[in-house]
Amino acid sequence: MTKYSLHNTDLEISRIAYGCMGIGGSWDDSPLTDETISKAINSVSAALEGGINFFDHANIYAQGKSELVFGKVLKEIKGIRDNIIIQSKCGIRFPGDPNPESPGRYDFSYENIIGSTNASLDRLGIEQLDILLLHRPDPLMHREEVAKAFDELHTKGKVRYFGVSNFNPGQMTLLQNSLDIPLVVNQIEISLLHHHVFNDGILVNQLSGKYAAATGIMDYCMLNNIRVQAWSPVALGKIFNPSVDAEKCVKKLARKITDYAEEKNTTEEAIALAWLLKHPAGIQPIIGTTKPERILNSCKADDIELTREEWYTLFTIARGNPVP
């Protein structure tokens, strides 16, 4: 698989990454089962077979079990740690943590960033994360606290590089302004069914409230050498198998994806992901399927280059309207 150089790092990252949210089993405090472990080994093996070297985590996935099972996979598939890049996230806290009445919330306090990262390292059974992301913007963020936590994690060798997720340009500027090290990643939701970041540029001076939240994210990241990662890149499979009551445009999109896959002798997953890869920012889709066959189908996107006409055909169908 083609690799990107991640700006401001020495990392060479596969063009497609594997998201580990689904490999930890159920989102509760039940213990890991042998079945979950064996399925996780199969998923990670398929990702490696497809040429993926980048694995995305968060402390909260399956309430910690995704990191835990990945730690077991690292022991099972010997020697992979040095050849892969492990990214995790912190900053989201579940309702009930630490008291029954505590609400679900974001927490970028120094204590939470340090505590959460140490817990992730323990579960993964590793000494160092390659990248740590702040998961979702915390309105109560004190930049100096984040800077202090990042500095300590970096100095102690616990985290090599840092980034954010679901941040807008203002939030990135604000945080970067207090950091000595550059943010290298912003992970946001993008897919054919969640394409606001592209509409944003097309609807300049015509923005409806619906799209305003995406204003300028792609441009900011490109200008500042921040790699954009796309979460839910196939919209949880809805673009391939729309429900009976899905909008007409979604059903039409699914048919067009199938047509292109047949024409190009490739897979539907490859077409949907090639649509993201076409963007000049060099978007890195974070695929989340747990099925080995679908993982390998997804990796085929690296071989597909859509034409401008095909890109706009899919975009136009997905947005339900021609471009203005």
Ligand SMILES: NC(=O)c1ccc[n+]([C@@H]2O[C@H](COP(=O)([O-])OP(=O)(O)OC[C@H]3O[C@@H](n4cnc5c(N)ncnc54)[C@H](OP(=O)(O)O)[C@@H]3O)[C@@H](O)[C@H]2O)c1
């Ligand atoms: N930063 C954030 O806020 C954030 C939020 C959400 C996710 N993420 C990251 O992004 C990764 C991907 O997210 P996602 O799982 O929502 O993304 P996705 O790749 O769009 O969706 C994968 C899901 O769709 C299902 N699916 C059904 N048909 C499929 C097909 N033909 N091909 C592929 N998948 C199909 C999969 O089920 P099967 O497993 O049965 O195939 C799986 O549940 C996560 O693992 C996580 O690392 C980040």
